[in-house]
Structure formats: structure tokens, C-alpha cells
Amino acid sequence: MTINNLLPLGRRRFLRLAGLGSTLTVLQTGLGAPAFAADKRLTWISPRGYVETPDDFHYRIAEKLGFFGDLKVDYLAGPQDGAASIKFVDQDKADSGSPAPGVFALGIDKGLDLAFVFAKHPVDIFSFAFRKGQSVKDPLGLVGKSILLGSIGWKPIVDAELAQIGVDPSKVTSVEAGAGWAQALAAGNGDAALVWEGLRSQWTAKGLDFDYLSLVKTSKFPANGEIVKKSALKDPAKRQLYADYVRGLAKGYAFAYANPRAAAAIVDEAFPSIAASGTPSQRTEYIVQLSNVTRGPFTDSKGWGYQDISQYQAFFDVALKIGTIAKPIDASKVVLNDLIAYANDFDHAALKTQAEAYPLPDVYRAVDIAEIRNRNPVAYL
Structure with missing residues (x-):
């Protein structure tokens, strides 16, 4: 690859190329059915254009261990377009996604019907x-x-x-x-x-x-979170669907934080190509780095996924100041903690015990988790 193959992005070109028209690749299911079928199904779209990654360890854990209950989650890889999640959720082509706040803000600025409902990374x-x-x-x-x-x-x-x-x-x-x-x-x-x-x-x-x-230790900003179509929250059945979904995520995060080696082993099972990449220690370190930033200053008191409205407001104000968005955004209208209490309504001590007792493959039992954690200290215990 040469620098001539790399395209600089001005604002006008970004807005043009962030438009609709990309095609999807799909993991587990096609996109032919409506987002909400008769059975309990939820379609999630990746913010990065692929799903074969340890980034989504919490989904893999929730799926394997039944944390979603009777909810079936289908995962769309989507196009290599960071704006895909906001577009597809707004247009009912997916039920949820996890964009970064900047991408989310752009969608709200364009009038898309979205809400953040769970902080993946506060x-x-x-x-x-x-x-x-x-x-x-x-x-x-x-x-x-x-x-x-x-x-x-x-x-x-x-x-x-x-x-x-x-x-x-x-x-x-x-x-x-x-x-x-x-x-x-x-x-x-x-x-x-x-x-x-x-x-x-x-x-x-x-x-x-x-x-x-x-920027992890100095930044005041949140990072990616789970979005849904805001107006769909008024439908009791869809609201319950979203609630069951984020509870599965909360359990997945709690499990991984308690036992990142088990989380890495579960990702290996889901994706053999990942299992063949690097060492068990390196794959565990990936999980440790990411699970560390699933915790914020309010995780202990408010629960997994809690969103600090003032933090998002500060982000939106900066986005307005630098011209990413053209209109002010009231964070309290689009960053909603309505589902957080339900998401965290489970036996946290029992789940921690379950995570710590998870049977590890020999290669993961040999990983020095203490050394990895020492290299990657968590900001919020």
C-alpha cells in the first residue's frame, strides 16, 4: 500500500461517504426478516465492519453462558463504515449497535431516531x-x-x-x-x-x-455505547427485548472482569482464527485492557452500563464547538439510563463465583494473570 492509495477526509467528503448504500455481510443470519420477529430476536450491527474480534467478548460470553435468556441475538458485520450502526438502527435494519459518541452525535444532528441506553465504555x-x-x-x-x-x-x-x-x-x-x-x-x-x-x-x-x-487516563470523554431506536422504547415488548439484551451485556462484562482468562478462552471457541493468533497470554491481555475500560466512576454505585449524562453533555458541547455537529444536543434527551437498574438486577456475587470457577483450558491456566493486571492497572476498581 502506498500513500496514494490512502484518502484524506475533509468534512464534506466524510458526510457524503457516510451516506447510505453500503452492503452488509452477516454472521449467523441474513437481513431479510424485520428487525423484530415473532420469536425473541435482536439484530446487532458492528461499528467496525467485522465481528470476528475479541472486542465483543461480552457478546460471546453472554451467548455461550445463556446470559441473554431466551433472547436470540444475531450479529451483523456490516460495511467498513463507522456510521453504519446509526443508519441501520434508525432505519429498522438492525435493533442495536455500539457507535462511538462522535458518530452517535452526528446521527442525532441529522435527525436520526436514536438513544444511548448502555455504556460499553464509560x-x-x-x-x-x-x-x-x-x-x-x-x-x-x-x-x-x-x-x-x-x-x-x-x-x-x-x-x-x-x-x-x-x-x-x-x-x-x-x-x-x-x-x-x-x-x-x-x-x-x-x-x-x-x-x-x-x-x-x-x-x-x-x-x-x-x-x-x-488518552485513556487523561480524557474526560466516554467511549462506545449501545444504541437503540428511541421511539421503539415506547413499545413495551421492544423495551423488554432491549432490557433483556443489556442485562446479558452487564453479566458478560461482570464475568470477564472477574475472569479475563475465561473470557479469552470463550472468544477462542467462537473464533478459531483468533485462537490461532498470538499467545493465550496476549489474548488475555487484550481482554484485560478492554474489560478495564468497561468500568467507570459510577459502576460500583450505579451498575454496569451506567451513563454519566454530564460526561456526554461535555462531549456533545465539544462536537458542536469544533463543527462536527451543527446544532446543540441535550444529552438528557438521548442518553437514557432507564434500563440500567434492570440490567444489573442479578446476583453479582454468584456470577463472580461462576466466573472464577469456570474451567480453564491448560494453556490459559498457565497464563500469569497477576502480571498482566500489573501491566494494565484498572482506573476504577
């Missing part, structure tokens, strides 16, 4: 990767640089992150590099690449050794 998960020895020493060093992205839909993420660290997004070039954006950076293209927790360890496992400017 704290920031993003960082910028650099080739070894080429990292900036200060965030202001990003001015004039180019940042590689896997999808044009990720540009609102980058713009907001730049703004909160004091960098004018218009002075940084976002570049579309496709699914191999990390490899493109390693090959000498661009100056930096967007990355998130968990993916850092996977890149290392693949021999992609980068320096990082981490």
Missing part, C-alpha cells in the same frame, strides 16, 4: 499509535500530522479527541487506510493511527510494535 478507550521513535512528546505535536483510520466513520472520534487535548482538528489530516490501517502505519504511511484498548495488545501480538500517546 471511560475513554482511544490512543494514537506512532512508529517507534516517532511519537510526539506533547499533544500539540500532532498539528500538521496525518492520522490513519480504518473507516471514514471514525473521523468524529479523532476530531473530538484532538479538540479535548487542545489541537484544532482542521490542522490534522484524517486519512482513510481501510482494514489494514495499522500495517499502513508500520509501512511508513501517515504519521499516526487511531487505536483503542485491547487492539494495542493485538497489534503487538502481530509484531506491530508502536509507541503510543494514550
